[in-house]
Amino acid sequence: MRLIKGLFFFLLLCSCDKNTDPANTNNEVKNGALVLCEGLFQHNNTQLSYINFENHEVENGFFLNRVGRQLGDTGNDIKRYGDKIYIVINVSSTIEILDAKSFESLKQISMMDGSTAKQPRNIDFYENHAFISCFDGYVDVIDTSSLELTQRIQVGANPDQIMVIDQKLYVSNSGGLNYPQMDSTVSIIDLNSLNEIKKIDVGLNPGPICADDVGNAFVISRGNYGNIPSKLIKIDTDIDEISEEFNFSISGIEKFGNKFLINFVNSGSGNNMIALFNPLNGVIEDNSFISADQIETLYGIQYNEISDKLYLMDAMNYTNTGYVFEYDAMGNFLNSYHVGLNPSKILFFE
Numbered sequence: 001m002r003l004i005k006g007l008f009f010f011l012l013l014c015s016c017d018k019n020t021d022p023a024n025t026n027n028e029v030k031n032g033a034l035v036l037c038e039g040l041f042q043h044n045n046t047q048l049s050y051i052n053f054e055n056h057e058v059e060n061g062f063f064l065n066r067v068g069r070q071l072g073d074t075g076n077d078i079k080r081y082g083d084k085i086y087i088v089i090n091v092s093s094t095i096e097i098l099d100a101k102s103f104e105s106l107k108q109i110s111m112m113d114g115s116t117a118k119q120p121r122n123i124d125f126y127e128n129h130a131f132i133s134c135f136d137g138y139v140d141v142i143d144t145s146s147l148e149l150t151q152r153i154q155v156g157a158n159p160d161q162i163m164v165i166d167q168k169l170y171v172s173n174s175g176g177l178n179y180p181q182m183d184s185t186v187s188i189i190d191l192n193s194l195n196e197i198k199k200i201d202v203g204l205n206p207g208p209i210c211a212d213d214v215g216n217a218f219v220i221s222r223g224n225y226g227n228i229p230s231k232l233i234k235i236d237t238d239i240d241e242i243s244e245e246f247n248f249s250i251s252g253i254e255k256f257g258n259k260f261l262i263n264f265v266n267s268g269s270g271n272n273m274i275a276l277f278n279p280l281n282g283v284i285e286d287n288s289f290i291s292a293d294q295i296e297t298l299y300g301i302q303y304n305e306i307s308d309k310l311y312l313m314d315a316m317n318y319t320n321t322g323y324v325f326e327y328d329a330m331g332n333f334l335n336s337y338h339v340g341l342n343p344s345k346i347l348f349f350e
Helices: 002-014 062-067
Strands: 032-037 047-052 057-060 075-081 084-089 094-099 105-110 120-126 129-134 138-143 149-154 159-165 168-173 185-190 195-201 206-211 217-221 231-236 241-246 252-256 259-265 272-278 283-291 298-304 309-314 321-328 333-341 343-349
Touching: 032 075, 032 321, 032 333, 047 062, 047 333, 057 062, 057 333, 075 343, 084 120, 094 120, 120 159, 129 159, 138 159, 149 195, 159 206, 168 206, 168 217, 185 206, 206 252, 217 252, 252 298, 259 283, 259 298, 298 343, 309 343, 321 343, 333 343
Parallel strands: 075 120
Antiparallel strands: 032 047, 032 343, 047 057, 075 084, 084 094, 094 105, 120 129, 129 138, 138 149, 159 168, 168 185, 185 195, 206 217, 217 231, 231 241, 252 259, 259 272, 272 283, 298 309, 309 321, 321 333
């Protein structure tokens, strides 16, 4: 084990943390990824890091180099929809919209309700609408053609993660700002009428949402980080009722082919563990699919289905610039990339 860890850190030191010349702002991005590095709360230092998978170089400050200004305070989500990239900036309360080819800033949408910050969290899309969960208790609807706010849909307290499944939007109402009296519901919005049609009680502090291949929704109830433990809830989306509960420790979930990768902290060692979970039969098939012993602060997992590779993000105790670790589909370490502060989301380009 000591030899393996030594080899890993030798590879880490030799790996690709070299930054490209900021003056080299060739806009074409292929076979690479944009990493959203959220920065530190109230430091206005969110940034994008670009990883070039062909030459294994990293360009930090990608947005600043091209747009000439900072992104803002605490980036929370990044997704591409059609020919646009949407970046959700939580504390600054803005949505930054970029052209997906030129990376020109098309618009910065203010997410303020008068003098009150909406605190946007996450984004998903359906037809010509973008849906943004806002910590003030609403889901905002933006027309993706006009880039104008068209509607606000009231949901629960501090809505966080959202996901479109079929013709419905599932919203986890965390109530995180009301600790210890947190919310415990998932709101369901009909995407044809744009109305909330139901709330489901899934347990305290719901967060990440994932869908399996047959359209069931899986939601992590995070508990209170103390005497109420986390658990995984399965929702039958045909009837929008809980169909199963899995009472194992869990903090993150990522779709991986027809299975899920779930991460949790091993109570014995205190190390992060990444397990392989089969959502069709509800079985954890491998408790240690990837050993995360080498990761100081696991901050996210993403799977690139086109390249069939896995990426783990390390926030390095939230005080140092982070790393993205690359693995093959069997969980074998391939490479590491030195990126910005607190890397949390990845947008892949092929």
